[in-house]
Amino acid sequence: MSRSSSLKLLLISTPVGAIGSGRGGGVELTLTNIARSLIALNHSVTVVAPEGSVLDGIPLVSIAGNLQVTAQSQGRETLITLPANSVLGNFWNYARQVQHDYDVLINFAYDWLPFYLTPFFERPIAHLVSMGSLTDAMDQAIAEVAEQFPTTIAVHSLAQAETFSFRDRCFNLKNGFDLSQYQFNPTSKNHLAWVGRIAPEKGLEDAVAAVQKVGIPLKIWGVIQDESYWNHIQTNYPNAPIEYCGFLSTQDLQQALGESRALLMTPHWLEAFGNVAIEALACGVPVIAYRRGGPAEIVQDGKTGWLVEPDRVDGLAEAISKLDQIDRTNCRLDAEREYSLEAMGERLEIWLDRIVLSQT
Ligand code: HBI
Numbered sequence: 001m002s003r004s005s006s007l008k009l010l011l012i013s014t015p016v017g018a019i020g021s022g023r024g025g026g027v028e029l030t031l032t033n034i035a036r037s038l039i040a041l042n043h044s045v046t047v048v049a050p051e052g053s054v055l056d057g058i059p060l061v062s063i064a065g066n067l068q069v070t071a072q073s074q075g076r077e078t079l080i081t082l083p084a085n086s087v088l089g090n091f092w093n094y095a096r097q098v099q100h101d102y103d104v105l106i107n108f109a110y111d112w113l114p115f116y117l118t119p120f121f122e123r124p125i126a127h128l129v130s131m132g133s134l135t136d137a138m139d140q141a142i143a144e145v146a147e148q149f150p151t152t153i154a155v156h157s158l159a160q161a162e163t164f165s166f167r168d169r170c171f172n173l174k175n176g177f178d179l180s181q182y183q184f185n186p187t188s189k190n191h192l193a194w195v196g197r198i199a200p201e202k203g204l205e206d207a208v209a210a211v212q213k214v215g216i217p218l219k220i221w222g223v224i225q226d227e228s229y230w231n232h233i234q235t236n237y238p239n240a241p242i243e244y245c246g247f248l249s250t251q252d253l254q255q256a257l258g259e260s261r262a263l264l265m266t267p268h269w270l271e272a273f274g275n276v277a278i279e280a281l282a283c284g285v286p287v288i289a290y291r292r293g294g295p296a297e298i299v300q301d302g303k304t305g306w307l308v309e310p311d312r313v314d315g316l317a318e319a320i321s322k323l324d325q326i327d328r329t330n331c332r333l334d335a336e337r338e339y340s341l342e343a344m345g346e347r348l349e350i351w352l353d354r355i356v357l358s359q360t
Pocket of ligand 1: 025072
């Protein structure tokens with residue numbers, strides 16, 4: 001039975017950065033796309049986010065307070081911490097007061113507080129978990145919610161779910177994008193692309209080693225998050241045909257990315273999803289990725305790109321030599337079939353239906 005009525009939804013954002021600042025990372029784009037997808041399905045959406053957030057045309061409640069430290073920079077034994085006057089605490093104090101104006105609250109923070117508070121709220125809280133397992137304290141907080149409210153946890157990939165003990169209670173939402181913002185480019189110039197935070201876990205040095213081997217230029221876009229890592233690459237590969245092209249807006253990035261022969265994805269950590277893989281496919285750009293994490297579930301080997309054994313630079317080089325076998329039209333079609341706002345909207349309806357029905 002599918003629910004025909006529209007829902008009143010309160011989306012509570014990540015506390016690590018204002019939406020539009022870039023400090024929130026992938027979840028800024030994810031929250032915006034989920035909000036747009038839900039509005040297109042005639043639900044009523046309000047977003048709670050740190051002051052300074054920008055969200056065109058979507059009702060926004062800006063909350064003051066001190067930002068949270070990012071979780072991925074910490075070890076498994078990391079203690080749960082909150083700054084004084086935490087924006088996270090202020091988010092959930094507000095949510096507690098207004099909860100009866102909504103049918104479902106959706107949490108986007110990878111932080112202890114919203115999970116701990118879930119049983120104390122009278123309205124259901126759905127949680128979109130944005131990363132794989134990182135710390136013991138967070139694993140326990142999420143597992144307790146998964147135990148007590150088994151329909152409420154969503155993830156971006158099966159590989160991400162696999163990192164948790166409650167893997168069978170994760171709903172695979174994947175992700176979804178406004179594909180009208182990405183122009184299909186049937187042809188390419190003679191260069192490859194790498195896009196992401198320039199930091200060790202992203203494995204840029206493998207892509208550089210591969211293009212040094214095959215002699216095809218590599219254009220690099222993204223924030224230089226780890227300066228010493230970037231310097232290490234330039235020192236170790238002085239003759240590699242690489243060019244750093246800065247950090248671009250979505251509009252400019254998709255224009256530049258679309259001219260590439262392929263996107264190389266070389267993560268050394270488990271990417272929960274890999275948003276940039278969809279952005280490439282939407283422009284008709286094949287993806288060559290390590291068979292690891294979210295990208296391994298996105299790339300259709302031999303059809304929309306090539307999957308390579310993890311950390312094998314020779315495998316990357318071999319995949320690059322086989323790019324002519326990939327039809328760029330298939331890349332765009334796959335993005336439209338599986339990763340459009342409409343396709344994600346269908347998955348959102350299933351997730352929310354189960355939560356609402358389990359309330360009755
Ligand atoms: N760290 N503490 C914390 N809370 C978050 O919500 C969070 C984070 N680190 C990264 C992050 N969210 C987003 O960039 C995800 O898209 C990965």
